[in-house]
Amino acid sequence: MNVTLKVWRQSNSQSKGFFSIYNVSDVSEEMSFFEMLDMLNESLVEKGEEPIAFDHDCREGICGTCGVFINGRAHGPISGITTCQLHMRRFNNGDTIIIEPWRAKAFPVIKDLVVDRTSLDRVMMSGGYVSVNTGGTPDANAIPISKVNADEAMDAASCIGCGACVATCKNSSAMLFVSAKVSQYALLPQGMIEKKIRAQNMVDSMDEEGFGNCSNTYACEAECPKEISVSHIARMNREFFKASIS
Protein backbone atom coordinates (compact mmCIF):
# COMPACT_ATOMS: atom_id res chain seq x y z
CA MET A 1 0.00 0.00 0.00
CA ASN A 2 0.97 3.63 -0.50
CA VAL A 3 0.34 6.36 2.03
CA THR A 4 0.94 10.09 2.21
CA LEU A 5 2.30 11.39 5.50
CA LYS A 6 1.92 14.93 6.74
CA VAL A 7 4.49 15.13 9.52
CA TRP A 8 5.37 17.92 11.95
CA ARG A 9 9.01 18.90 11.52
CA GLN A 10 10.78 21.17 13.97
CA SER A 11 14.57 21.20 14.26
CA ASN A 12 14.71 22.26 17.92
CA SER A 13 12.63 23.71 20.74
CA GLN A 14 13.37 27.29 19.66
CA SER A 15 12.71 26.97 15.95
CA LYS A 16 9.38 27.31 14.22
CA GLY A 17 7.84 24.04 13.07
CA PHE A 18 6.01 23.17 9.87
CA PHE A 19 4.30 20.21 8.22
CA SER A 20 6.26 18.23 5.63
CA ILE A 21 4.60 15.88 3.16
CA TYR A 22 6.12 12.49 2.38
CA ASN A 23 4.86 9.84 0.01
CA VAL A 24 5.69 6.37 1.30
CA SER A 25 5.22 3.52 -1.12
CA ASP A 26 5.40 -0.28 -0.80
CA VAL A 27 4.17 -0.25 2.78
CA SER A 28 3.22 -3.73 3.97
CA GLU A 29 0.08 -3.91 6.08
CA GLU A 30 1.94 -6.21 8.48
CA MET A 31 4.31 -3.36 9.32
CA SER A 32 3.90 -1.53 12.55
CA PHE A 33 3.40 2.21 12.31
CA PHE A 34 6.96 2.76 13.49
CA GLU A 35 8.39 0.24 11.03
CA MET A 36 6.75 2.33 8.32
CA LEU A 37 8.41 5.45 9.79
CA ASP A 38 11.73 3.56 10.03
CA MET A 39 11.45 2.75 6.34
CA LEU A 40 10.78 6.39 5.51
CA ASN A 41 13.69 7.50 7.72
CA GLU A 42 16.07 5.11 5.96
CA SER A 43 15.12 6.61 2.63
CA LEU A 44 15.54 10.12 4.06
CA VAL A 45 19.03 9.24 5.34
CA GLU A 46 19.94 7.78 1.94
CA LYS A 47 18.88 11.05 0.35
CA GLY A 48 20.99 12.95 2.87
CA GLU A 49 17.96 14.46 4.63
CA GLU A 50 17.37 14.68 8.36
CA PRO A 51 15.32 11.66 9.55
CA ILE A 52 12.09 12.26 11.48
CA ALA A 53 12.75 12.14 15.22
CA PHE A 54 10.20 10.23 17.27
CA ASP A 55 10.28 8.67 20.74
CA HIS A 56 10.15 4.87 21.02
CA ASP A 57 11.77 2.20 23.13
CA CYS A 58 10.26 -1.20 23.93
CA ARG A 59 7.92 -1.28 20.92
CA GLU A 60 5.71 -3.72 22.78
CA GLY A 61 3.30 -1.32 24.46
CA ILE A 62 4.66 -1.41 28.00
CA CYS A 63 7.27 1.33 28.42
CA GLY A 64 5.32 4.53 27.72
CA THR A 65 8.07 6.13 25.66
CA CYS A 66 6.22 6.41 22.38
CA GLY A 67 3.27 8.58 21.61
CA VAL A 68 2.21 10.82 18.76
CA PHE A 69 -1.07 12.28 17.58
CA ILE A 70 -2.19 10.39 14.47
CA ASN A 71 -5.12 11.67 12.40
CA GLY A 72 -6.53 13.60 15.33
CA ARG A 73 -6.24 10.86 17.96
CA ALA A 74 -3.63 10.25 20.65
CA HIS A 75 -1.79 6.98 19.75
CA GLY A 76 -3.85 6.80 16.56
CA PRO A 77 -7.32 5.63 15.65
CA ILE A 78 -7.44 2.46 17.77
CA SER A 79 -8.35 2.71 21.47
CA GLY A 80 -6.43 0.96 24.23
CA ILE A 81 -3.05 0.74 22.51
CA THR A 82 0.17 2.71 22.37
CA THR A 83 1.48 4.08 19.06
CA CYS A 84 3.98 1.21 18.74
CA GLN A 85 1.12 -1.29 18.82
CA LEU A 86 -0.58 0.34 15.85
CA HIS A 87 -0.22 -1.51 12.56
CA MET A 88 -0.52 -0.31 9.00
CA ARG A 89 -3.42 -2.70 8.35
CA ARG A 90 -5.53 -0.13 10.22
CA PHE A 91 -5.04 2.25 7.29
CA ASN A 92 -6.11 2.09 3.67
CA ASN A 93 -4.11 2.39 0.49
CA GLY A 94 -3.92 6.04 -0.52
CA ASP A 95 -4.66 7.42 2.96
CA THR A 96 -3.20 10.72 4.10
CA ILE A 97 -1.93 10.35 7.66
CA ILE A 98 -1.34 13.45 9.79
CA ILE A 99 1.31 12.94 12.47
CA GLU A 100 1.71 15.59 15.18
CA PRO A 101 3.62 15.72 18.46
CA TRP A 102 1.75 15.88 21.82
CA ARG A 103 0.60 19.48 22.18
CA ALA A 104 0.69 21.03 25.66
CA LYS A 105 2.49 23.93 27.29
CA ALA A 106 3.90 21.45 29.82
CA PHE A 107 5.21 19.24 26.96
CA PRO A 108 7.45 21.51 24.84
CA VAL A 109 8.63 20.04 21.54
CA ILE A 110 12.31 19.04 21.59
CA LYS A 111 12.53 17.96 17.98
CA ASP A 112 9.97 16.90 15.34
CA LEU A 113 7.64 14.49 17.17
CA VAL A 114 9.66 14.29 20.39
CA VAL A 115 8.36 16.26 23.35
CA ASP A 116 9.83 16.93 26.78
CA ARG A 117 7.71 15.05 29.35
CA THR A 118 9.96 15.62 32.34
CA SER A 119 7.11 17.65 33.86
CA LEU A 120 5.51 14.27 34.65
CA ASP A 121 8.77 13.11 36.26
CA ARG A 122 8.82 16.18 38.49
CA VAL A 123 5.23 15.45 39.56
CA MET A 124 6.38 11.91 40.46
CA MET A 125 9.32 13.29 42.42
CA SER A 126 6.93 15.37 44.51
CA GLY A 127 5.17 12.35 45.98
CA GLY A 128 5.02 9.28 43.76
CA TYR A 129 6.79 7.04 46.26
CA VAL A 130 6.54 5.51 49.73
CA SER A 131 8.99 6.99 52.20
CA VAL A 132 7.99 5.23 55.42
CA ASN A 133 10.12 2.30 56.49
CA THR A 134 8.22 -0.78 55.39
CA GLY A 135 10.87 -3.25 56.48
CA GLY A 136 12.00 -6.30 54.54
CA THR A 137 9.85 -8.27 52.14
CA PRO A 138 6.97 -9.72 54.18
CA ASP A 139 5.67 -13.26 53.76
CA ALA A 140 3.11 -13.60 51.02
CA ASN A 141 -0.36 -12.81 52.38
CA ALA A 142 1.04 -11.58 55.70
CA ILE A 143 -0.54 -8.18 55.01
CA PRO A 144 -4.24 -8.65 54.27
CA ILE A 145 -5.34 -6.66 51.21
CA SER A 146 -8.79 -7.04 49.76
CA LYS A 147 -9.00 -8.36 46.22
CA VAL A 148 -10.97 -5.24 45.18
CA ASN A 149 -8.26 -2.88 46.44
CA ALA A 150 -5.43 -4.96 45.02
CA ASP A 151 -7.09 -5.02 41.59
CA GLU A 152 -7.87 -1.32 41.63
CA ALA A 153 -4.33 -0.42 42.72
CA MET A 154 -2.95 -2.63 39.96
CA ASP A 155 -5.25 -0.98 37.39
CA ALA A 156 -3.93 2.43 38.48
CA ALA A 157 -0.34 1.18 38.48
CA SER A 158 -0.67 0.08 34.87
CA CYS A 159 -0.18 3.75 33.91
CA ILE A 160 2.97 3.95 31.78
CA GLY A 161 3.19 7.75 31.90
CA CYS A 162 3.01 8.17 28.13
CA GLY A 163 1.17 11.50 28.41
CA ALA A 164 -1.71 10.65 26.04
CA CYS A 165 -4.16 11.93 28.69
CA VAL A 166 -2.49 15.35 28.66
CA ALA A 167 -2.15 15.33 24.88
CA THR A 168 -5.79 14.60 24.21
CA CYS A 169 -7.25 16.82 26.96
CA LYS A 170 -8.60 20.08 25.60
CA ASN A 171 -7.11 21.76 28.69
CA SER A 172 -3.85 19.77 28.75
CA SER A 173 -4.74 18.54 32.21
CA ALA A 174 -2.61 15.80 33.78
CA MET A 175 -5.32 14.70 36.20
CA LEU A 176 -5.58 11.11 34.93
CA PHE A 177 -1.82 10.54 35.20
CA VAL A 178 -1.50 12.12 38.64
CA SER A 179 -4.64 10.44 39.96
CA ALA A 180 -3.41 7.02 38.81
CA LYS A 181 -0.27 7.56 40.88
CA VAL A 182 -2.20 8.87 43.88
CA SER A 183 -4.61 5.91 43.69
CA GLN A 184 -2.03 3.22 43.23
CA TYR A 185 -0.50 4.09 46.60
CA ALA A 186 -3.60 5.24 48.48
CA LEU A 187 -5.23 1.82 48.05
CA LEU A 188 -2.41 -0.23 49.56
CA PRO A 189 -1.35 -0.40 53.24
CA GLN A 190 2.22 0.84 52.67
CA GLY A 191 1.12 3.83 50.62
CA MET A 192 -2.00 4.66 52.61
CA ILE A 193 0.02 6.18 55.46
CA GLU A 194 1.16 9.14 53.36
CA LYS A 195 -1.87 9.46 51.11
CA LYS A 196 -2.85 12.94 52.28
CA ILE A 197 0.53 14.60 51.94
CA ARG A 198 1.09 12.75 48.66
CA ALA A 199 -2.17 14.04 47.14
CA GLN A 200 -1.37 17.56 48.33
CA ASN A 201 2.20 17.59 47.02
CA MET A 202 1.48 15.92 43.70
CA VAL A 203 -1.46 18.24 42.93
CA ASP A 204 0.63 21.30 43.91
CA SER A 205 3.43 20.11 41.64
CA MET A 206 0.99 19.38 38.79
CA ASP A 207 -0.40 22.92 39.05
CA GLU A 208 3.10 24.43 39.07
CA GLU A 209 4.11 22.58 35.92
CA GLY A 210 1.52 24.47 33.88
CA PHE A 211 -0.97 21.70 33.15
CA GLY A 212 -4.55 22.90 32.67
CA ASN A 213 -7.57 22.26 34.86
CA CYS A 214 -9.71 19.16 34.46
CA SER A 215 -13.18 19.74 33.02
CA ASN A 216 -14.39 16.13 33.16
CA THR A 217 -14.69 15.56 29.42
CA TYR A 218 -13.24 12.06 30.05
CA ALA A 219 -11.28 12.21 26.78
CA CYS A 220 -8.27 11.01 28.82
CA GLU A 221 -10.00 7.77 29.81
CA ALA A 222 -11.07 7.18 26.19
CA GLU A 223 -7.52 7.66 24.85
CA CYS A 224 -5.48 6.05 27.64
CA PRO A 225 -3.63 3.04 26.17
CA LYS A 226 -4.02 1.32 29.55
CA GLU A 227 -7.70 2.33 29.80
CA ILE A 228 -7.31 3.85 33.26
CA SER A 229 -10.64 4.94 34.73
CA VAL A 230 -11.55 8.51 35.65
CA SER A 231 -12.79 7.09 38.96
CA HIS A 232 -9.16 7.54 40.04
CA ILE A 233 -9.57 11.28 39.39
CA ALA A 234 -12.57 11.24 41.73
CA ARG A 235 -10.42 9.51 44.36
CA MET A 236 -7.68 12.11 44.00
CA ASN A 237 -10.27 14.90 44.32
CA ARG A 238 -11.44 13.30 47.60
CA GLU A 239 -7.91 12.78 48.89
CA PHE A 240 -6.88 16.32 47.98
CA PHE A 241 -9.97 17.77 49.64
CA LYS A 242 -9.40 15.73 52.81
CA ALA A 243 -5.73 16.72 52.81
CA SER A 244 -6.65 20.39 52.44
CA ILE A 245 -9.17 20.55 55.26
CA SER A 246 -7.38 18.39 57.81
Place this chain on the structure above:
Amino acid sequence: MSWFLNFMNSSIGKKMQMAITGILLCLFLIVHVIGNLVLFAGPNAFNTYVEALSSVKPLVRSLEVVLALMFIWHIFNGVRLTIENRKATPEKYLMNKAAENSKLTSRTMGLTGSLIFIFLVTHLGTIWRLFQLEHGGGKFYDIVISGRFGFNNIYYTLIYIFAMALLGLHLRHGFQSAFQTFGWNHSKYKPLISGVAVFFWLIIPLAFMSIPIYFGLLGGGN
Protein backbone atom coordinates in the same frame (compact mmCIF):
# COMPACT_ATOMS: atom_id res chain seq x y z
CA MET B 1 -5.81 30.85 56.41
CA SER B 2 -3.04 30.14 53.89
CA TRP B 3 -4.20 26.52 53.60
CA PHE B 4 -7.64 27.83 52.63
CA LEU B 5 -6.28 30.16 49.94
CA ASN B 6 -4.01 27.39 48.66
CA PHE B 7 -7.02 25.13 48.32
CA MET B 8 -9.15 27.78 46.63
CA ASN B 9 -6.39 28.55 44.10
CA SER B 10 -5.48 24.94 43.35
CA SER B 11 -6.80 23.34 40.18
CA ILE B 12 -9.02 20.95 42.16
CA GLY B 13 -10.17 23.74 44.50
CA LYS B 14 -11.27 25.86 41.54
CA LYS B 15 -13.15 22.90 40.10
CA MET B 16 -14.90 22.38 43.43
CA GLN B 17 -15.96 26.03 43.58
CA MET B 18 -17.38 25.61 40.08
CA ALA B 19 -19.26 22.51 41.19
CA ILE B 20 -20.65 23.93 44.45
CA THR B 21 -21.89 27.17 42.90
CA GLY B 22 -23.27 25.20 39.96
CA ILE B 23 -25.26 22.83 42.18
CA LEU B 24 -26.64 25.76 44.24
CA LEU B 25 -27.71 27.48 41.01
CA CYS B 26 -29.43 24.22 40.01
CA LEU B 27 -31.41 24.33 43.27
CA PHE B 28 -32.51 27.87 42.43
CA LEU B 29 -33.86 26.57 39.12
CA ILE B 30 -36.30 24.32 41.01
CA VAL B 31 -37.75 27.30 42.91
CA HIS B 32 -37.88 29.41 39.76
CA VAL B 33 -39.59 26.81 37.60
CA ILE B 34 -42.24 26.04 40.22
CA GLY B 35 -43.13 29.75 40.26
CA ASN B 36 -43.32 29.84 36.47
CA LEU B 37 -45.62 26.83 36.33
CA VAL B 38 -48.16 28.77 38.45
CA LEU B 39 -48.85 30.69 35.21
CA PHE B 40 -50.82 27.67 34.01
CA ALA B 41 -53.21 28.13 36.95
CA GLY B 42 -54.40 31.44 35.48
CA PRO B 43 -53.90 35.20 36.05
CA ASN B 44 -55.34 35.32 39.57
CA ALA B 45 -53.25 32.47 40.90
CA PHE B 46 -50.04 33.86 39.35
CA ASN B 47 -50.63 37.44 40.53
CA THR B 48 -51.45 36.21 44.03
CA TYR B 49 -48.25 34.15 44.03
CA VAL B 50 -46.05 37.09 42.96
CA GLU B 51 -47.73 39.40 45.48
CA ALA B 52 -47.17 36.81 48.21
CA LEU B 53 -43.46 36.91 47.32
CA SER B 54 -43.52 40.72 47.48
CA SER B 55 -44.93 40.54 51.01
CA VAL B 56 -41.74 38.81 52.19
CA LYS B 57 -39.47 41.23 50.35
CA PRO B 58 -36.56 41.29 52.86
CA LEU B 59 -36.27 37.50 52.61
CA VAL B 60 -36.54 37.54 48.81
CA ARG B 61 -33.97 40.33 48.53
CA SER B 62 -31.46 38.55 50.79
CA LEU B 63 -31.86 35.36 48.80
CA GLU B 64 -31.40 37.37 45.61
CA VAL B 65 -28.11 38.72 46.95
CA VAL B 66 -26.91 35.16 47.67
CA LEU B 67 -28.07 34.09 44.22
CA ALA B 68 -26.29 36.99 42.52
CA LEU B 69 -23.10 36.11 44.41
CA MET B 70 -23.38 32.48 43.25
CA PHE B 71 -23.82 33.61 39.64
CA ILE B 72 -20.90 36.04 39.80
CA TRP B 73 -18.70 33.46 41.49
CA HIS B 74 -19.63 30.74 38.97
CA ILE B 75 -19.07 33.06 35.99
CA PHE B 76 -15.87 34.66 37.32
CA ASN B 77 -14.40 31.25 38.17
CA GLY B 78 -15.45 29.85 34.78
CA VAL B 79 -13.77 32.70 32.93
CA ARG B 80 -10.64 32.28 35.05
CA LEU B 81 -10.49 28.52 34.35
CA THR B 82 -11.05 29.10 30.63
CA ILE B 83 -8.21 31.62 30.45
CA GLU B 84 -5.86 29.30 32.37
CA ASN B 85 -6.79 26.34 30.20
CA ARG B 86 -6.16 28.33 27.03
CA LYS B 87 -2.71 29.20 28.37
CA ALA B 88 -2.01 25.51 29.03
CA THR B 89 -2.75 24.68 25.38
CA PRO B 90 -0.97 27.34 23.33
CA GLU B 91 -0.76 25.22 20.18
CA LYS B 92 -3.70 23.41 18.67
CA TYR B 93 -3.63 20.24 16.60
CA LEU B 94 -4.02 20.44 12.85
CA MET B 95 -6.47 17.57 13.16
CA ASN B 96 -8.25 16.74 16.41
CA LYS B 97 -11.07 14.21 16.40
CA ALA B 98 -12.39 15.19 19.81
CA ALA B 99 -15.84 13.84 18.95
CA GLU B 100 -14.38 10.32 19.09
CA ASN B 101 -13.31 10.58 22.72
CA SER B 102 -15.64 13.03 24.45
CA LYS B 103 -19.14 14.47 24.34
CA LEU B 104 -19.81 17.81 22.66
CA THR B 105 -21.65 19.11 25.73
CA SER B 106 -18.54 18.59 27.87
CA ARG B 107 -16.35 20.53 25.43
CA THR B 108 -18.68 23.52 25.01
CA MET B 109 -19.36 24.52 28.63
CA GLY B 110 -17.74 27.92 28.09
CA LEU B 111 -19.83 28.57 25.00
CA THR B 112 -23.18 27.41 26.42
CA GLY B 113 -22.40 29.21 29.67
CA SER B 114 -21.61 32.48 27.88
CA LEU B 115 -24.81 32.33 25.82
CA ILE B 116 -26.85 31.59 28.94
CA PHE B 117 -25.19 34.61 30.57
CA ILE B 118 -26.28 36.84 27.66
CA PHE B 119 -29.81 35.51 28.07
CA LEU B 120 -29.64 36.12 31.82
CA VAL B 121 -28.73 39.77 31.28
CA THR B 122 -31.61 40.30 28.83
CA HIS B 123 -33.95 38.40 31.16
CA LEU B 124 -33.03 40.64 34.11
CA GLY B 125 -33.29 43.74 31.94
CA THR B 126 -36.78 42.87 30.71
CA ILE B 127 -39.22 40.68 32.67
CA TRP B 128 -37.37 40.85 35.99
CA ARG B 129 -37.01 44.66 35.79
CA LEU B 130 -40.67 45.12 34.85
CA PHE B 131 -41.67 42.93 37.82
CA GLN B 132 -39.63 45.19 40.14
CA LEU B 133 -41.32 48.33 38.77
CA GLU B 134 -44.78 46.86 39.26
CA HIS B 135 -46.44 47.46 42.63
CA GLY B 136 -49.72 45.71 43.18
CA GLY B 137 -52.52 46.02 40.68
CA GLY B 138 -52.16 42.42 39.57
CA LYS B 139 -50.30 43.15 36.34
CA PHE B 140 -47.65 40.42 36.64
CA TYR B 141 -49.48 37.89 34.51
CA ASP B 142 -50.01 40.55 31.82
CA ILE B 143 -46.29 41.38 31.77
CA VAL B 144 -45.43 37.74 31.13
CA ILE B 145 -47.78 37.32 28.20
CA SER B 146 -47.46 40.87 26.82
CA GLY B 147 -46.20 41.57 23.32
CA ARG B 148 -43.48 43.85 24.65
CA PHE B 149 -41.03 41.64 26.54
CA GLY B 150 -43.51 38.84 27.11
CA PHE B 151 -44.38 35.72 25.22
CA ASN B 152 -46.60 37.47 22.68
CA ASN B 153 -43.32 38.79 21.34
CA ILE B 154 -42.23 35.99 19.00
CA TYR B 155 -38.55 36.98 19.19
CA TYR B 156 -38.55 36.93 22.97
CA THR B 157 -40.34 33.57 22.92
CA LEU B 158 -37.83 32.00 20.52
CA ILE B 159 -34.84 33.41 22.43
CA TYR B 160 -36.31 32.01 25.66
CA ILE B 161 -36.81 28.55 24.17
CA PHE B 162 -33.31 28.57 22.70
CA ALA B 163 -31.78 29.69 25.99
CA MET B 164 -33.54 26.89 27.86
CA ALA B 165 -32.23 24.37 25.33
CA LEU B 166 -28.72 25.71 26.03
CA LEU B 167 -29.36 25.45 29.75
CA GLY B 168 -30.26 21.79 29.22
CA LEU B 169 -27.01 21.16 27.32
CA HIS B 170 -24.99 23.01 29.97
CA LEU B 171 -26.52 20.90 32.74
CA ARG B 172 -26.25 17.70 30.68
CA HIS B 173 -22.54 17.87 31.40
CA GLY B 174 -22.46 20.16 34.41
CA PHE B 175 -24.65 18.28 36.86
CA GLN B 176 -22.97 14.88 36.75
CA SER B 177 -19.58 16.54 36.36
CA ALA B 178 -20.03 18.30 39.71
CA PHE B 179 -20.27 14.94 41.48
CA GLN B 180 -17.14 13.63 39.77
CA THR B 181 -15.40 16.79 41.01
CA PHE B 182 -16.63 16.18 44.56
CA GLY B 183 -15.13 12.71 44.24
CA TRP B 184 -18.51 10.97 44.30
CA ASN B 185 -17.85 8.56 41.49
CA HIS B 186 -18.94 5.17 42.74
CA SER B 187 -20.64 2.35 40.88
CA LYS B 188 -23.29 2.22 43.62
CA TYR B 189 -24.36 5.85 43.31
CA LYS B 190 -23.72 6.49 39.61
CA PRO B 191 -27.22 5.39 38.51
CA LEU B 192 -28.76 7.62 41.19
CA ILE B 193 -26.74 10.65 40.07
CA SER B 194 -27.56 10.02 36.39
CA GLY B 195 -31.23 9.70 37.32
CA VAL B 196 -31.31 12.96 39.27
CA ALA B 197 -29.29 14.59 36.47
CA VAL B 198 -32.13 13.86 34.01
CA PHE B 199 -34.42 15.93 36.21
CA PHE B 200 -32.05 18.89 35.97
CA TRP B 201 -30.88 18.73 32.36
CA LEU B 202 -34.11 17.54 30.75
CA ILE B 203 -37.21 17.97 32.92
CA ILE B 204 -36.46 21.45 34.29
CA PRO B 205 -35.51 23.01 30.92
CA LEU B 206 -38.60 21.40 29.36
CA ALA B 207 -40.77 22.81 32.14
CA PHE B 208 -39.30 26.27 31.55
CA MET B 209 -39.87 25.86 27.80
CA SER B 210 -43.48 24.75 28.23
CA ILE B 211 -44.43 28.33 29.16
CA PRO B 212 -43.19 30.18 26.02
CA ILE B 213 -44.44 27.25 23.92
CA TYR B 214 -47.94 27.40 25.43
CA PHE B 215 -48.34 31.17 25.81
CA GLY B 216 -46.21 32.24 22.87
CA LEU B 217 -46.41 29.63 20.13
CA LEU B 218 -49.77 27.99 20.87
CA GLY B 219 -51.52 31.24 21.79
CA GLY B 220 -52.58 30.06 25.24
CA GLY B 221 -53.80 32.51 27.90
CA ASN B 222 -55.44 34.90 25.45
